Amino acid sequence: MKHFSLLDLSPVPEGQTAGDALRNTVDLARLAEKAGYHRYWLAEHHNMPGIASAATAVVIGHVAGATSTMRVGAGGIMLPNHAPLMVAESFGTLATLYPDRIDLGLGRAPGTDMATARALRRHMSPEDTFVQDVQELIGYFDDMPENAPVRAIPGVGTKVPVWILGSSLYGAQLAAMLGLPYAFASHFAPAMLDQAIEIYRSSFRPSAILSKPHVMVAAGVCAAETDAQAYFLRSSQMLAFARLRTGKPGKLPLPIENVESEIPPAVMDGVQHALSVSAVGAPETIKPQLQAILDRYKPDELIVTAMIHDHKARLASFEIAADVLSGLVSPDA
Template identity: 70%
Template sequence: MERPLHHFSLLDLSPIPEGKSAADALANTMDLARAAEHLGYHRYWLAEHHNMPGIASAATAVVIGHVAGATTTLRVGAGGIMLPNHAPLIVAEQFGTLETLYPGRIDLGLGRAPGTDMATARALRRNLAQEDTFPQDVVDLLHYFDDADEDTQVRAIPGTGTHVPLWILGSSLYGAQLAAYLGLPYAFASHFAPAMLEDAIVTYRNTFRPSKWLARPYFMMVAGLCAADTDEEAAYLRTSQVLAFARLRSGRPGKLPCPTRDVAAEVPEHMLAQVEASLSVSAVGSPSTVRHQLGSLIETYKPDELMLTGMIHDHPARVRSFEIAAEVLGDIRVPAKPA
C-alpha cells in the first residue's frame, strides 16, 4: 500500500440515548475511553456541540480532562473546538492546562463553524463578528503554545511552551487549503459530509508547505461505524443514528432514538436518501463485512490515520462495535516508524 495506515482512532460525540441522562452518557464515554485504550485506539476525540439534547460534550475541555484522567496512554483531544465561539487565549489556557496535567497526550482540533444554530451562537458570545477571523485565530493559538520571547506581552499560562498539536478540521476545501498553507495536520469530516473528500485530500497533499510543526502532510479521515456479530444486527442498530440524523435535518434534534425494524416508516423517502448519502462513508455489518468496507476506504483514500465514530443506543453494543473494528484495523495498520 502506497500510504500505509499508521493509526486508528475514535471520535465520541457522547450521545444521550432516549431513556437515559447526560450523566449516563458521560459515564458511557468514560467506559468507552477505557475500552478504546485497551483495544489499541490511538486518539480519543470529543466534539463541541451546544443546545443539542442528544449530545453531552458541550463543555468539551472539561470532558477531555475527565477522560485523560481515567486513561494512561491514549491521546485525548478535541475534534473539535469550534473556534468562532471562543477567544483564542481562553482556548490556549484550557488546553495548555490539559497538556500540563497530561503531558504528551492532548490534541486540539479546530473547527470554523459554531457547532450549533445561530440563536445559540449568539448566546455563546456577546458579539457576532461578520468577518472571518478563523485563520488569524489559528495563528494566534500557534503563538500562544509556542515558546515565548521576552517581548511577548500576552501569554497563555499554562500554555506557553506546551506545543499542543493543532489540527485543522473541515468538510470542504477551505480547511484543506488552510491546513496545507500553515503546515498542520488535517482531519476531514467524511462521516457526515463526504462530498468534497477526494478533492480535499488532493488539495491538502498537493499544496502542503512544510512547517516547524509538521514536515510532511498528515491526513486523517473520519468514517462512520456500526459493527455487530451479523449484518442484520448491525443494520438494525444503525437505525438509531439514521433516525437521529433525519430528525436533526428536519429541525427536530433530540436524544439518540431506540433502533427500529422499519426506519422507512418513520423517515420520508427523500429524507432517507439524503441521510444515507451523508452517512455513506461508513462501515456497517459483521466483522467480515466491516473488514471489507474499511479496507476499501483505506485503499481508496489512503489516509495516514482513520478515525471512527458511531452512535448506538445500547452502550454494550457500541463498545462491541468498536471492539470489532479494532480487531479488523489491528491487522491492517502499519505502525509508524519512530522519528
C-alpha cells in the same frame, strides 16, 4: 494507515441523561485504550439534546484522567465561539496535567444553530478572523519571552498539536498553507472528501510543526455479531440524523426494525449520502468495507465513530472495529 482512532460525541440515548452519557464516555475511553485506539477525540456541540460534550475541554480532562496512555483531544473546538487565549489556557492546562497526550482540532463552524451561536459569542463580528485566530492560538503554545505582553499560562511552551478540521475545501487549503495535520469530517459530510485530500496533499507546505502531509479521514462504523444486528443498531443514528435534518433534534432514538418506514424517501437519500463513508455489519463484512475506504482515500489515519443506543452494544461495536482495524494498520504507510 498508521493509526486508527475514535471520535465520541457522548450521545445521550432516549431514556437516559447527560450524566449517563458522560459515564458511558469514560467507560468507552477505557475500552478504547485497551483495544489499541491511538486517539480519543470529543467534539463541541451546543444546544443539542443528544450530545453531552458541549464543555469539551472539561470532558477531555475527565477522559484523560480516566486513561493513561491514549492521546485525548478535541475533534474539535469551534474556534469562532472562543477567544484564542482562553482556548490556549484550557488546552495548555490539559497539556500540563497530561503531558504529550493532548490534541487540539479546530473547526470554523459554530457547532450549533445561529441563536445559540449568538448566545455563545454575545457580540458576533461580521468579519471572518479564523486564519488569524488559528495563528494567534498556535503562538500561545510556542515558546515566548517572559516579557511578552500576553502569554497563556499554562500554555506557553506546551506545543500542543493543532489540527485543522473541515468538511469543505477551505480547511484543506488552510491546513496545507500552515503546514498542519488535517482531519476531514467525512463521517457526516463526505461530498468534497476526494477533492479536499488532493488539494491538501498537493499544496502542503512543510512547517516547523509537520514535515509532510498528515490526513485523517472519519468514518462511521457499526459492528455486531451479524449483519442484521448491526443494521438494526445503526437505525438509531439514521433516525437521529433524519430528525436533525428536518429541524427536530433530540436524544439518540431507540433502534427500530424498519427504519425506512420512519424516514421519508427524500430525507433518506440525504441521510444515506451523508453516512456513506461507513462500514456496517459483522466482522467479516466490515473488513472489506473499511479496506475500500483505505484504498480509495489512503489516509494516514482513520478515525471511527458510532451513535448506538445500547451502551453494551456500542462497546462491542468499537471492540470489533478495533480487532478488524488492527489488521489493517501499516505503520510505514
